[in-house]
Amino acid sequence: MKAKVIVVGAVAVAVAGAVAGTFALEGxxxxxxxxxxxxxxxxxxxxxxxxxxxLVASHIETWYHPVPWIGKEIDSVSCPDLAAVKHTKITCTAKSGGGRVTVPVSVVEVAGATAPRVTWKFER
Known part of the structure; x- marks a missing residue:
């Protein structure tokens, strides 16, 4: 009887850990x-x-699918140039399997004027 309780307890802990890990990876x-x-x-x-x-396309292609359970595998990413203006948005496209996916991109922060340091994000 103790063995069954230990196994059930271990399974419950593993499931709880997987759920917590999934929520942690959601970000x-x-x-x-x-x-x-x-x-x-x-x-x-x-x-x-x-x-x-x-530049934007190469970063997206490299980072879009770092973990199998997040996002899709993509290739042939294409993006327009991205203005270094906070809140600017563009949409990139990529191939995934037999179809196309869109990748939203936006500028988060810009520091400097002539050759600014640009922080931008994309969503999977």
């Missing part, structure tokens, strides 16, 4: 990135400094 659906002026991947976007779409 991973948003990925923040910061581009430093030293990278040289800047573009002019509507008279504002900004980041090239290629």
């Amino acid at each position: 991973m659906n948003v990925q923040k990135n910061t581009a430093d002026p030293a990278t040289g991947a800047y573009a002019k976007v509507k008279d504002h400094p900004g980041l090239t779409g290629d």
Whole structure:
């Protein structure tokens, strides 16, 4: 009888841990990135400094699917240039399986003027 109680207790603890882990990982659906002026991947976007779409796309392709249970596997990411203006939003596209997915991107913070340090995020 004690063995059954221990097994049931261990299963309950494992399930609770998995649920807690899932909620902890829920925040991973948003990925923040910061581009430093030293990278040289800047573009002019509507008279504002900004980041090239290629830089944004490469970060998304690298970080979109770091863990199998979060997001989808993607490739062929394409993004427009991203203006270095807080709250600016763009939508990138990617291939996933036989279809296309959209990836929302927004600027979170901008520090500096000529070659600003840009913090941006994308959602899975």
